[in-house]
Amino acid sequence: MYVVTGATGNIGHRIAEILLERGKKVRVVARTAEKLQPLASRGAEAFPGTLEDGKFLAGAFRDVKGVFAMIPPDMQTADFRAYQNRIGSAIVEAVKAAGVPFVVNLSSVGAHLDQGNGPVAGLYDQEQRLNKMAGANVVHLRPAFFMENLMMNIGLIREKGINGSPLRADLKFPMIATRDIARAAVDYLVAGRSSGKIIHELLGQRDVSMQEATAILGRAIGKPSLAYVQFPYDEAGKAMIGMGLSPDIVRLFIEMYRGFNEGTILRGIIRTAQNTTETSFETFAQEFAGVMKRAPAGVGFHSQGRAP
Ligand SMILES: NC(=O)c1ccc[n+]([C@@H]2O[C@H](COP(=O)([O-])OP(=O)(O)OC[C@H]3O[C@@H](n4cnc5c(N)ncnc54)[C@H](OP(=O)(O)O)[C@@H]3O)[C@@H](O)[C@H]2O)c1
Numbered sequence: 001m002y003v004v005t006g007a008t009g010n011i012g013h014r015i016a017e018i019l020l021e022r023g024k025k026v027r028v029v030a031r032t033a034e035k036l037q038p039l040a041s042r043g044a045e046a047f048p049g050t051l052e053d054g055k056f057l058a059g060a061f062r063d064v065k066g067v068f069a070m071i072p073p074d075m076q077t078a079d080f081r082a083y084q085n086r087i088g089s090a091i092v093e094a095v096k097a098a099g100v101p102f103v104v105n106l107s108s109v110g111a112h113l114d115q116g117n118g119p120v121a122g123l124y125d126q127e128q129r130l131n132k133m134a135g136a137n138v139v140h141l142r143p144a145f146f147m148e149n150l151m152m153n154i155g156l157i158r159e160k161g162i163n164g165s166p167l168r169a170d171l172k173f174p175m176i177a178t179r180d181i182a183r184a185a186v187d188y189l190v191a192g193r194s195s196g197k198i199i200h201e202l203l204g205q206r207d208v209s210m211q212e213a214t215a216i217l218g219r220a221i222g223k224p225s226l227a228y229v230q231f232p233y234d235e236a237g238k239a240m241i242g243m244g245l246s247p248d249i250v251r252l253f254i255e256m257y258r259g260f261n262e263g264t265i266l267r268g269i270i271r272t273a274q275n276t277t278e279t280s281f282e283t284f285a286q287e288f289a290g291v292m293k294r295a296p297a298g299v300g301f302h303s304q305g306r307a308p
Contacts, residue, residue, distance in 0.1 A: 001025040002189050003060055005051060005091075006070040007044075008035045010148050011106065014182035015068055015189075016044055022190065029060050051087045057094035066189045067095065070106035071126060073119070075245045080252055084122030092129050095136065102192055104185045105130055107140045109174070109201060110256075110265035117265050118256025119249070131197050139188045143181045143202040144174035145260075147284040150217065154292050157226065163214040164229035166236045166257040170211060173260060174269075176204035177284050180277035201275040208281050220285035221292055233257065 002019055006012035007028035016039050019026045027045040028036050036046035049056040051072065061067055069091050077083040095103055110117040111124045130138045153163050167173075184202055208216075210228050218226030231239075233254045240250045259265035 001027055001045075001064045003027045003029060003047075003064050003067045005029045005060075005068060006072055006106075007039060009070075009072065010146065010178035011181050011185070012068065012070065013039065014179050015185050017042075018182060018186045019189070020044060022186075024190070027060060027064065052090060054090040054093045054097075057090055058097040061094045061098035061100050064098070064100060065192060066102040066104065067100050068104045068106070068185050068189065069095075071122065075249055078246055078248055080119060080246070080249050081122045081125070084119075085125055088122070088126040088129055091126075092133065095130075096133065101137060102189070103130065103136065103138045104188050105138055105140045106181070106185075107142045107199075109142050109144050109203075109269060110259065111140070111142055112268075113265070116255065117259050118252040118254070120256065120265070121252075127199075136197075137195055139198045139200060141181060141184060141188075141200055141202060143178075144176045144204050147175050147177045147204070147279075147281060147288075150213065150288065151291060154295050157217075157221070157223075157292070158297070161223075162227050162229050163210070163217065164231050165210065166231050166233050166254065166261070167210050168261050169228050169230050170209050171261060172207040172209045172212075173266060174203035174207050174271070175213070175281060176202055176277060177279035180204065180279050184277070201269060202277055203269070203271055203275045204277055205280045206276075207271070213281055216281050216285045217288055220282075220289040222289075 002024055004012045004016045004026060007016050008030040016026050016028050020042050027047050028039045029047050030036055031048060031050055033046055033048040036048055040046040047060045051057060071084050071087045074083055107123045107127055108120045110120040111127055114124045115121055127140050130136065157163055181202055214226055214228035218224050237250050237254050241247065
Protein backbone atom coordinates (compact mmCIF):
# COMPACT_ATOMS: atom_id res chain seq x y z
CA MET A 1 0.00 0.00 0.00
CA TYR A 2 1.21 3.50 -0.89
CA VAL A 3 -0.23 6.76 0.45
CA VAL A 4 -0.63 9.79 -1.78
CA THR A 5 -1.35 13.16 -0.15
CA GLY A 6 -2.70 16.00 -2.29
CA ALA A 7 -4.39 13.25 -4.29
CA THR A 8 -6.88 15.55 -6.02
CA GLY A 9 -4.13 18.00 -7.02
CA ASN A 10 -1.87 18.29 -10.08
CA ILE A 11 0.85 15.88 -8.93
CA GLY A 12 -0.97 13.66 -6.44
CA HIS A 13 -3.83 12.65 -8.73
CA ARG A 14 -1.36 11.64 -11.45
CA ILE A 15 0.75 9.64 -8.96
CA ALA A 16 -2.37 7.81 -7.81
CA GLU A 17 -3.42 7.10 -11.41
CA ILE A 18 -0.03 5.70 -12.38
CA LEU A 19 0.14 3.52 -9.26
CA LEU A 20 -3.35 2.17 -9.98
CA GLU A 21 -2.41 1.54 -13.63
CA ARG A 22 0.55 -0.49 -12.36
CA GLY A 23 -1.74 -2.58 -10.15
CA LYS A 24 -0.54 -1.13 -6.83
CA LYS A 25 -2.68 -0.51 -3.77
CA VAL A 26 -3.14 3.20 -3.11
CA ARG A 27 -4.62 5.18 -0.23
CA VAL A 28 -5.53 8.67 -1.40
CA VAL A 29 -5.70 11.68 0.92
CA ALA A 30 -7.45 15.02 0.35
CA ARG A 31 -10.08 16.91 2.33
CA THR A 32 -13.31 15.47 0.95
CA ALA A 33 -14.58 12.03 -0.01
CA GLU A 34 -16.51 13.65 -2.84
CA LYS A 35 -13.38 14.90 -4.65
CA LEU A 36 -11.61 11.58 -4.02
CA GLN A 37 -14.51 9.62 -5.54
CA PRO A 38 -13.10 9.39 -9.10
CA LEU A 39 -9.96 7.69 -7.74
CA ALA A 40 -12.00 5.53 -5.35
CA SER A 41 -14.09 4.32 -8.30
CA ARG A 42 -10.83 3.16 -9.93
CA GLY A 43 -9.86 1.10 -6.88
CA ALA A 44 -8.06 3.52 -4.56
CA GLU A 45 -8.85 3.62 -0.83
CA ALA A 46 -10.23 7.10 -0.16
CA PHE A 47 -9.00 8.57 3.14
CA PRO A 48 -10.54 12.04 3.49
CA GLY A 49 -9.30 14.49 6.12
CA THR A 50 -7.01 17.40 6.75
CA LEU A 51 -3.21 17.32 6.75
CA GLU A 52 -3.34 19.68 9.74
CA ASP A 53 -4.61 16.79 11.92
CA GLY A 54 -1.67 14.66 13.11
CA LYS A 55 -3.85 11.83 14.46
CA PHE A 56 -5.72 11.57 11.17
CA LEU A 57 -2.39 11.45 9.32
CA ALA A 58 -0.94 8.75 11.57
CA GLY A 59 -4.00 6.66 10.65
CA ALA A 60 -3.55 7.41 6.97
CA PHE A 61 0.13 6.40 7.10
CA ARG A 62 -0.42 3.06 8.90
CA ASP A 63 0.88 -0.17 7.29
CA VAL A 64 2.31 1.34 4.13
CA LYS A 65 5.43 0.84 2.03
CA GLY A 66 5.80 4.50 1.21
CA VAL A 67 4.22 7.95 1.40
CA PHE A 68 4.15 10.81 -1.10
CA ALA A 69 4.05 13.83 1.21
CA MET A 70 3.33 17.39 0.17
CA ILE A 71 2.40 20.69 1.81
CA PRO A 72 -0.48 22.16 -0.21
CA PRO A 73 -0.79 25.86 -0.97
CA ASP A 74 -3.19 28.00 1.08
CA MET A 75 -3.63 31.37 -0.56
CA GLN A 76 -5.62 32.91 2.28
CA THR A 77 -3.56 32.07 5.33
CA ALA A 78 -2.24 35.06 7.34
CA ASP A 79 1.18 33.49 8.02
CA PHE A 80 2.13 31.08 5.25
CA ARG A 81 5.39 29.76 6.76
CA ALA A 82 3.63 29.03 10.08
CA TYR A 83 0.90 27.18 8.14
CA GLN A 84 3.54 25.19 6.22
CA ASN A 85 5.32 24.36 9.48
CA ARG A 86 2.09 23.18 11.10
CA ILE A 87 1.39 20.75 8.25
CA GLY A 88 5.06 19.80 7.89
CA SER A 89 5.32 18.95 11.61
CA ALA A 90 2.09 16.94 11.49
CA ILE A 91 3.49 14.93 8.55
CA VAL A 92 6.78 14.20 10.35
CA GLU A 93 5.03 13.20 13.59
CA ALA A 94 2.71 10.88 11.64
CA VAL A 95 5.66 9.32 9.77
CA LYS A 96 7.26 8.58 13.15
CA ALA A 97 4.06 7.34 14.79
CA ALA A 98 3.17 5.01 11.91
CA GLY A 99 6.76 3.86 11.30
CA VAL A 100 6.66 4.77 7.60
CA PRO A 101 9.66 3.11 5.92
CA PHE A 102 10.03 5.53 3.00
CA VAL A 103 8.93 9.12 2.22
CA VAL A 104 8.97 10.95 -1.10
CA ASN A 105 8.81 14.60 -0.03
CA LEU A 106 7.62 17.25 -2.51
CA SER A 107 10.05 20.14 -2.12
CA SER A 108 11.19 22.72 -4.71
CA VAL A 109 14.20 24.21 -6.44
CA GLY A 110 15.52 26.86 -4.08
CA ALA A 111 14.89 24.74 -0.97
CA HIS A 112 18.63 24.85 -0.20
CA LEU A 113 17.95 28.46 0.99
CA ASP A 114 16.25 29.26 4.30
CA GLN A 115 15.18 32.75 3.19
CA GLY A 116 14.87 35.06 0.17
CA ASN A 117 12.98 32.36 -1.78
CA GLY A 118 9.36 33.20 -0.86
CA PRO A 119 7.06 30.21 -0.18
CA VAL A 120 9.99 27.84 -0.75
CA ALA A 121 11.48 28.75 2.66
CA GLY A 122 8.80 26.60 4.31
CA LEU A 123 9.91 23.69 2.11
CA TYR A 124 13.49 24.25 3.33
CA ASP A 125 12.08 23.88 6.87
CA GLN A 126 10.35 20.63 5.92
CA GLU A 127 13.48 19.14 4.36
CA GLN A 128 15.40 19.96 7.55
CA ARG A 129 12.67 18.46 9.73
CA LEU A 130 12.66 15.21 7.74
CA ASN A 131 16.48 15.11 7.66
CA LYS A 132 16.55 15.20 11.47
CA MET A 133 14.67 11.90 11.64
CA ALA A 134 17.49 9.48 12.30
CA GLY A 135 17.12 6.32 10.28
CA ALA A 136 14.33 7.65 8.07
CA ASN A 137 14.59 7.08 4.33
CA VAL A 138 13.57 10.19 2.43
CA VAL A 139 13.79 11.47 -1.15
CA HIS A 140 13.36 15.22 -1.48
CA LEU A 141 12.07 15.99 -4.98
CA ARG A 142 13.00 19.56 -5.91
CA PRO A 143 10.98 20.41 -9.04
CA ALA A 144 11.32 23.63 -11.01
CA PHE A 145 8.55 26.20 -11.69
CA PHE A 146 5.43 24.30 -12.80
CA MET A 147 4.26 24.83 -16.40
CA GLU A 148 0.72 24.52 -14.97
CA ASN A 149 1.25 27.84 -13.13
CA LEU A 150 0.56 29.45 -16.50
CA MET A 151 -3.02 28.14 -16.37
CA MET A 152 -3.61 30.92 -13.85
CA ASN A 153 -3.10 33.43 -16.68
CA ILE A 154 -6.00 32.15 -18.77
CA GLY A 155 -8.25 34.98 -17.54
CA LEU A 156 -5.56 37.58 -18.27
CA ILE A 157 -4.96 36.22 -21.77
CA ARG A 158 -8.68 36.16 -22.52
CA GLU A 159 -9.59 39.51 -21.00
CA LYS A 160 -6.49 41.63 -21.72
CA GLY A 161 -5.03 39.75 -24.68
CA ILE A 162 -1.58 39.51 -23.05
CA ASN A 163 0.41 37.10 -20.94
CA GLY A 164 2.29 38.56 -18.00
CA SER A 165 3.95 38.16 -14.61
CA PRO A 166 6.74 39.83 -12.64
CA LEU A 167 9.29 37.45 -14.22
CA ARG A 168 11.76 38.96 -16.69
CA ALA A 169 10.74 38.35 -20.31
CA ASP A 170 14.19 37.11 -21.40
CA LEU A 171 15.07 35.05 -18.32
CA LYS A 172 15.55 31.41 -19.34
CA PHE A 173 14.70 29.16 -16.43
CA PRO A 174 13.61 25.55 -15.90
CA MET A 175 9.89 24.80 -16.12
CA ILE A 176 8.41 21.36 -15.58
CA ALA A 177 5.09 19.65 -16.35
CA THR A 178 3.64 18.22 -13.13
CA ARG A 179 3.15 14.81 -14.76
CA ASP A 180 6.97 14.50 -14.96
CA ILE A 181 7.15 15.06 -11.19
CA ALA A 182 4.50 12.38 -10.69
CA ARG A 183 6.48 9.90 -12.80
CA ALA A 184 9.65 10.53 -10.78
CA ALA A 185 7.74 10.15 -7.51
CA VAL A 186 6.23 6.83 -8.63
CA ASP A 187 9.62 5.50 -9.74
CA TYR A 188 11.03 6.19 -6.27
CA LEU A 189 7.97 4.84 -4.42
CA VAL A 190 7.87 1.59 -6.34
CA ALA A 191 11.65 1.06 -6.22
CA GLY A 192 11.40 1.65 -2.44
CA ARG A 193 14.82 3.27 -2.16
CA SER A 194 16.00 2.03 1.17
CA SER A 195 18.61 4.16 2.78
CA GLY A 196 19.32 7.72 3.89
CA LYS A 197 18.35 11.09 2.51
CA ILE A 198 18.44 11.93 -1.21
CA ILE A 199 17.87 15.23 -3.04
CA HIS A 200 16.65 14.99 -6.66
CA GLU A 201 16.16 18.17 -8.68
CA LEU A 202 13.66 17.95 -11.56
CA LEU A 203 14.17 20.64 -14.21
CA GLY A 204 11.80 19.84 -17.05
CA GLN A 205 12.81 19.25 -20.66
CA ARG A 206 14.74 22.55 -21.17
CA ASP A 207 15.01 26.11 -19.88
CA VAL A 208 12.40 28.44 -21.40
CA SER A 209 11.93 32.21 -21.09
CA MET A 210 8.49 33.76 -20.56
CA GLN A 211 8.84 35.42 -23.97
CA GLU A 212 9.40 32.05 -25.65
CA ALA A 213 6.71 30.33 -23.54
CA THR A 214 4.21 33.06 -24.48
CA ALA A 215 4.98 32.68 -28.19
CA ILE A 216 4.48 28.89 -27.94
CA LEU A 217 1.20 29.33 -26.03
CA GLY A 218 0.08 32.00 -28.51
CA ARG A 219 0.54 29.61 -31.44
CA ALA A 220 -1.24 26.79 -29.57
CA ILE A 221 -4.31 28.93 -28.82
CA GLY A 222 -4.46 30.53 -32.26
CA LYS A 223 -3.16 33.97 -31.13
CA PRO A 224 0.35 33.97 -32.61
CA SER A 225 0.88 37.64 -31.73
CA LEU A 226 0.24 37.08 -27.98
CA ALA A 227 2.72 39.32 -26.15
CA TYR A 228 4.40 38.92 -22.78
CA VAL A 229 4.48 41.86 -20.35
CA GLN A 230 6.71 41.98 -17.27
CA PHE A 231 4.59 43.51 -14.49
CA PRO A 232 6.24 45.75 -11.86
CA TYR A 233 6.36 43.99 -8.48
CA ASP A 234 4.06 46.49 -6.73
CA GLU A 235 1.42 46.35 -9.50
CA ALA A 236 1.46 42.55 -9.48
CA GLY A 237 1.20 42.58 -5.68
CA LYS A 238 -1.86 44.85 -5.77
CA ALA A 239 -3.51 42.64 -8.40
CA MET A 240 -2.92 39.51 -6.32
CA ILE A 241 -4.38 41.21 -3.22
CA GLY A 242 -7.38 42.15 -5.37
CA MET A 243 -7.79 38.48 -6.25
CA GLY A 244 -8.07 37.60 -2.55
CA LEU A 245 -4.56 36.36 -1.75
CA SER A 246 -3.37 37.17 1.76
CA PRO A 247 -0.79 39.98 2.13
CA ASP A 248 1.71 37.45 3.49
CA ILE A 249 1.48 35.09 0.51
CA VAL A 250 1.68 38.07 -1.87
CA ARG A 251 4.86 39.27 -0.10
CA LEU A 252 6.33 35.77 -0.46
CA PHE A 253 5.44 35.44 -4.15
CA ILE A 254 7.05 38.80 -4.91
CA GLU A 255 10.16 37.73 -2.98
CA MET A 256 10.25 34.52 -5.05
CA TYR A 257 9.86 36.36 -8.38
CA ARG A 258 12.71 38.66 -7.33
CA GLY A 259 14.80 35.60 -6.42
CA PHE A 260 14.24 34.13 -9.90
CA ASN A 261 14.90 37.45 -11.69
CA GLU A 262 18.09 38.11 -9.71
CA GLY A 263 19.36 34.56 -10.07
CA THR A 264 19.58 33.74 -6.35
CA ILE A 265 17.07 30.85 -6.33
CA LEU A 266 18.60 28.95 -9.25
CA ARG A 267 22.28 29.74 -8.55
CA GLY A 268 24.41 26.60 -8.63
CA ILE A 269 21.76 24.39 -10.25
CA ILE A 270 23.23 22.51 -13.21
CA ARG A 271 21.13 20.66 -15.80
CA THR A 272 22.10 17.02 -16.24
CA ALA A 273 20.53 13.97 -17.89
CA GLN A 274 19.33 12.86 -14.45
CA ASN A 275 17.41 16.04 -13.64
CA THR A 276 16.06 16.64 -17.18
CA THR A 277 12.54 15.30 -17.74
CA GLU A 278 10.45 14.44 -20.76
CA THR A 279 7.54 16.81 -21.33
CA SER A 280 8.36 19.80 -23.55
CA PHE A 281 6.72 23.20 -23.26
CA GLU A 282 5.23 22.60 -26.72
CA THR A 283 3.44 19.47 -25.44
CA PHE A 284 2.17 21.37 -22.40
CA ALA A 285 0.95 24.19 -24.68
CA GLN A 286 -1.42 21.76 -26.44
CA GLU A 287 -2.95 20.84 -23.06
CA PHE A 288 -3.10 24.52 -22.13
CA ALA A 289 -5.07 25.25 -25.31
CA GLY A 290 -7.57 22.48 -24.46
CA VAL A 291 -8.03 23.75 -20.90
CA MET A 292 -8.45 27.33 -22.12
CA LYS A 293 -11.10 26.28 -24.61
CA ARG A 294 -13.11 24.51 -21.87
CA ALA A 295 -12.51 27.03 -19.05
CA PRO A 296 -15.50 29.19 -18.06
CA ALA A 297 -15.15 32.97 -18.24
CA GLY A 298 -13.27 34.54 -15.34
CA VAL A 299 -10.82 31.68 -14.78
CA GLY A 300 -7.65 33.13 -13.34
CA PHE A 301 -5.32 33.09 -10.39
CA HIS A 302 -8.00 33.08 -7.75
CA SER A 303 -10.31 30.50 -9.23
CA GLN A 304 -7.46 28.08 -9.98
CA GLY A 305 -6.23 28.61 -6.42
CA ARG A 306 -2.77 27.19 -7.02
CA ALA A 307 0.54 28.68 -6.06
CA PRO A 308 3.55 29.23 -8.22
N1 LIG B 1 3.82 25.75 -8.38
C1 LIG B 1 5.13 25.60 -8.51
O1 LIG B 1 5.77 26.14 -9.43
C2 LIG B 1 5.86 24.74 -7.53
C3 LIG B 1 7.22 24.50 -7.71
C4 LIG B 1 7.87 23.64 -6.82
C5 LIG B 1 7.18 23.05 -5.79
N2 LIG B 1 5.84 23.32 -5.61
C6 LIG B 1 5.11 22.63 -4.52
O2 LIG B 1 3.99 21.99 -5.11
C7 LIG B 1 2.85 22.18 -4.29
C8 LIG B 1 1.60 22.12 -5.13
O3 LIG B 1 1.47 20.85 -5.75
P1 LIG B 1 0.23 20.56 -6.71
O4 LIG B 1 0.20 21.60 -7.79
O5 LIG B 1 0.23 19.13 -7.07
O6 LIG B 1 -0.95 20.83 -5.70
P2 LIG B 1 -2.43 21.35 -6.00
O7 LIG B 1 -2.83 20.98 -7.38
O8 LIG B 1 -2.52 22.75 -5.54
O9 LIG B 1 -3.28 20.43 -5.01
C9 LIG B 1 -3.27 20.56 -3.63
C10 LIG B 1 -3.77 19.25 -3.05
O10 LIG B 1 -3.74 19.32 -1.63
C11 LIG B 1 -5.05 19.03 -1.11
N3 LIG B 1 -5.21 19.83 0.10
C12 LIG B 1 -5.23 21.18 0.21
N4 LIG B 1 -5.33 21.54 1.50
C13 LIG B 1 -5.39 20.40 2.22
C14 LIG B 1 -5.51 20.11 3.61
N5 LIG B 1 -5.55 21.07 4.53
N6 LIG B 1 -5.56 18.82 4.00
C15 LIG B 1 -5.52 17.81 3.08
N7 LIG B 1 -5.37 18.02 1.76
C16 LIG B 1 -5.31 19.30 1.33
C17 LIG B 1 -6.00 19.38 -2.23
O11 LIG B 1 -7.14 18.60 -2.13
P3 LIG B 1 -8.63 19.10 -1.76
O12 LIG B 1 -8.73 20.53 -2.18
O13 LIG B 1 -9.47 18.14 -2.58
O14 LIG B 1 -8.71 18.88 -0.29
C18 LIG B 1 -5.18 18.93 -3.43
O15 LIG B 1 -5.29 17.53 -3.57
C19 LIG B 1 3.06 23.55 -3.64
O16 LIG B 1 2.37 23.65 -2.42
C20 LIG B 1 4.57 23.58 -3.45
O17 LIG B 1 4.88 23.01 -2.19
C21 LIG B 1 5.17 24.14 -6.45
